Amino acid sequence: MVFSMSFPMVLLLIAFAPIFCFSHKIKGGGGGYVLHPQFYDYSCPRAQQIVKSVVAKAVAKEARMAASLLRLHFHDCFVKGCDASLLLDTSGSIISEKQSNPNRNSVRGFNVIDDIKSALEKECPQTVSCADILALAARDSTVLAGGPSWEVPLGRRDSRGASLSGSNQNIPAPNNTFQTILTKFKLKGLNVVDLVALSGSHTIGNARCTSFKQRLYNQSGNRQPDYSLHQTYANQLRTRCPRSGGDQNLFVMDLVSPTKFDNFYYKNILASKGLFNSDQVLLTKSEASMELVKKYAENNELFFEQFAKSIIKMGNISPLTGKKGEIRKNCRRINTHYVLHPQFYDHSCPRAQEIVKSVVAKAVAKEARMAASLLRLHFHDCFVKKQSNPNRNSVRGFNVIDDIKSALEKECPQTVSCADILALAARDSTVLAGGPSWEVPLGRRDSRGASLSGSNQNIPAPNNTFQTILTKFKLKGLNVVDLVALSGSHTIGNARCTSFKQRLYNQSGNGQPDYSLHQTYASQLRTRCPRSGGDQNLFVMDLVSPTKFDNFYYKNILASRGLFNSDQVLLTKSEASMELVKKYAENNELFFEQFAKSIVKMGNISPLTGKKGEIRKNCRRLNTN
Ligand SMILES: *[C@@H]1O[C@H](CO)[C@@H](O)[C@H](O)[C@H]1NC(C)=O
Ligand SMILES: *[C@@H]1O[C@H](CO)[C@@H](O)[C@H](O)[C@H]1NC(C)=O
Numbered sequence: 241m242v243f244s245m246s247f248p249m250v251l252l253l254i255a256f257a258p259i260f261c262f263s264h265k266i267k268g269g270g271g272g273y274v275l276h277p278q279f280y281d282y283s284c285p286r287a288q289q290i291v292k293s294v295v296a297k298a299v300a301k302e303a304r305m306a307a308s309l310l311r312l313h314f315h316d317c318f319v320k321g322c323d324a325s326l327l328l329d330t331s332g333s334i335i336s337e338k339q340s341n342p343n344r345n346s347v348r349g350f351n352v353i354d355d356i357k358s359a360l361e362k363e364c365p366q367t368v369s370c371a372d373i374l375a376l377a378a379r380d381s382t383v384l385a386g387g388p389s390w391e392v393p394l395g396r397r398d399s400r401g402a403s404l405s406g407s408n409q410n411i412p413a414p415n416n417t418f419q420t421i422l423t424k425f426k427l428k429g430l431n432v433v434d435l436v437a438l439s440g441s442h443t444i445g446n447a448r449c450t451s452f453k454q455r456l457y458n459q460s461g462n463r464q465p466d467y468s469l470h471q472t473y474a475n476q477l478r479t480r481c482p483r484s485g486g487d488q489n490l491f492v493m494d495l496v497s498p499t500k501f502d503n504f505y506y507k508n509i510l511a512s513k514g515l516f517n518s519d520q521v522l523l524t525k526s527e528a529s530m531e532l533v534k535k536y537a538e539n540n541e542l543f544f545e546q547f548a549k550s551i552i553k554m555g556n557i558s559p560l561t562g563k564k565g566e567i568r569k570n571c572r573r574i575n576t577h578y579v580l581h582p583q584f585y586d587h588s589c590p591r592a593q594e595i596v597k598s599v600v601a602k603a604v605a606k607e608a609r610m611a612a613s614l615l616r617l618h619f620h621d622c623f624v625k626k627q628s629n630p631n632r633n634s635v636r637g638f639n640v641i642d643d644i645k646s647a648l649e650k651e652c653p654q655t656v657s658c659a660d661i662l663a664l665a666a667r668d669s670t671v672l673a674g675g676p677s678w679e680v681p682l683g684r685r686d687s688r689g690a691s692l693s694g695s696n697q698n699i700p701a702p703n704n705t706f707q708t709i710l711t712k713f714k715l716k717g718l719n720v721v722d723l724v725a726l727s728g729s730h731t732i733g734n735a736r737c738t739s740f741k742q743r744l745y746n747q748s749g750n751g752q753p754d755y756s757l758h759q760t761y762a763s764q765l766r767t768r769c770p771r772s773g774g775d776q777n778l779f780v781m782d783l784v785s786p787t788k789f790d791n792f793y794y795k796n797i798l799a800s801r802g803l804f805n806s807d808q809v810l811l812t813k814s815e816a817s818m819e820l821v822k823k824y825a826e827n828n829e830l831f832f833e834q835f836a837k838s839i840v841k842m843g844n845i846s847p848l849t850g851k852k853g854e855i856r857k858n859c860r861r862l863n864t865n
């Protein structure tokens with residue numbers, strides 16, 4: 241009955257096969273990413289060559305290393321997928337899988353993986369994952385031992401965690417029953433064929449006495465050995481593995497050809513010379529696996545073919561791809577990600593925020609305008625890296641920053657960065673002017689350079705078009721909501737005539753003013769800003785409440801009294817920004833809420849963290865190193 245499938249039916253299946261395969265590839269397991277052998281062809285063309293040469297050296301030095309490296313890939317894939325979780329050392333919240341029962345005192349080869357990783361980091365930094373290194377090293381080890389070769393699908397990424405319990409539970413143990421082992425394989429999407437073929441990796445390598453001693457002396461708890469073991473072989477094993485002690489002694493797994501990858505593993509099983517209980521049960525506990533053991537014992541080619549197929553299948557166990565996980569720089573630890581956070585100075589300089597606040601408060605009490613000046617410094621700092629067009633003759637407040645820095649250097653030398661001082665001073669200035677408060681994420685470090693061209697190009701200009709301004713925001717990861725909310729900082733501060741004079745006399749180069757400006761307001765502006773001269777004269781940006789942080793900025797725009805061209809276009813050049821201007825004009829709370837969110841977002845624009853940059857001793861100069 242089994243073979244009674246009709247001839248047309250077979251044709252039908254063959255006809256559909258390519259389509260099925262094709263659609264399967266495209267879907268790629270749901271994630272959209274499919275491992276493929278060409279993954280590093282452009283990003284690291286010599287990757288495979290490098291892995292191979294390091295593995296070759298290691299195996300030449302010690303033949304046993306081939307089996308050790310093959311085992312690493314296997315023990316990695318069975319726990320959380322092939323994600324190099326096995327390679328992580330214990331650190332922080334990570335408990336290393338190297339301490340699990342299947343791995344303790346037995347996993348090895350980590351130095352070889354480290355050597356491969358160092359070589360790859362030199363060639364193409366942070367490009368080739370540790371998980372892919374394991375997969376490649378397994379293939380190269382197999383080939384070096386005389387086994388089959390295969391193309392290794394690549395593109396795995398590395399985990400940011402490990403699972404000790406997963407390692408204890410998921411990896412098949414040498415004394416597990418056949419059913420337990422098969423179940424562990426099935427949980428990973430592998431079947432009995434994969435089980436028998438992959439067990440063939442026991443054709444190379446050594447095992448510790450502890451893994452099979454039970455069979456020699458006390459197989460079922462009744463002080464009797466496993467009589468299914470060949471007598472002479474059992475005696476050989478007992479010589480090396482006494483009843484008590486010697487648990488870490490080693491014995492080769494394939495007595496006939498211990499360092500050669502071949503099908504003697506299966507021949508040994510047929511001769512009752514399978515070393516582990518889990519080897520022998522392949523013959524005795526399932527008809528399907530028995531048939532396979534016999535086939536592979538007979539036909540080395542068939543074993544090699546299936547081994548290659550099954551190990552590729554195993555290498556596909558839930559890999560991390562795309563944006564999941566990371567590419568570790570060092571296979572033994574996860575990469576350090578530095579994230580700004582408000583508690584950054586809690587231990588290193590607990591009074592830092594208090595000190596900034598008190599110096600800012602004194603400065604603003606002396607001159608209300610200083611609040612706007614300090615707020616502007618943070619903004620201009622985040623958009624670039626002091627003498628550029630947007631800043632010449634207009635940025636101010638540096639003396640206040642110097643005062644803050646001196647106070648902080650006294651309290652905790654070279655601890656608080658100038659960039660964080662700017663971020664804190666901006667918040668404190670906003671609060672002092674009556675605006676919202678927010679927790680300032682901290683931990684920025686100071687640059688060891690400046691960019692005059694960046695300052696000229698990146699900071700939005702008062703006469704930029706709406707599109708230009710929005711583009712400049714977008715280049716910094718900010719959107720139209722951030723643009724409209726952050727423009728609200730023009731609710732305080734003064735502007736020089738030069739920033740808006742164009743609107744008063746010659747808006748479009750035809751000698752005509754900007755008629756969208758409210759007439760009475762325009763006349764007031766002209767009084768202060770004559771057609772010629774007076775470019776540095778100041779005018780308040782919010783005529784209604786010039787030193788109070790509130791939403792009059794938006795109300796002014798709605799009344800055609802936005803001072804800058806860049807203010808008025810928020811109403812006239814985009815529906816999205818128009819809606820936001822109206823919302824914030826109506827609802828002060830909403831404005832405050834969004835302003836706080838957007839300025840925190842702005843404060844996160846590519847900060848220097850970790851070991852990048854420095855903590856300047858004097859905000860005006862680089863430290864002399
Ligand atoms: C298998 O071996 C381990 C340690 O080698 C032991 O703790 C466990 O009890 C054994 N399991 C069985 C079913 O014999
Ligand atoms: C044999 O195994 C059983 C059950 O695992 C144990 O209780 C007993 O002490 C063992 N006997 C010897 C001699 O090791």
Ligand SMILES: *[C@@H]1O[C@H](CO)[C@@H](O)[C@H](O)[C@H]1NC(C)=O
Pocket residue numbers: 701703704738739742
């Ligand atoms: C904007 O103003 C600057 C100087 O204030 C001027 O050089 C530039 O030509 C103006 N740009 C436009 C588009 O009017």
Ligand SMILES: *[C@@H]1O[C@H](CO)[C@@H](O)[C@H](O)[C@H]1NC(C)=O
Pocket residue numbers: 746748749750751
């Ligand atoms: C107005 O602007 C245009 C172009 O920017 C310039 O050529 C012209 O001389 C200006 N006219 C006056 C009266 O300033």
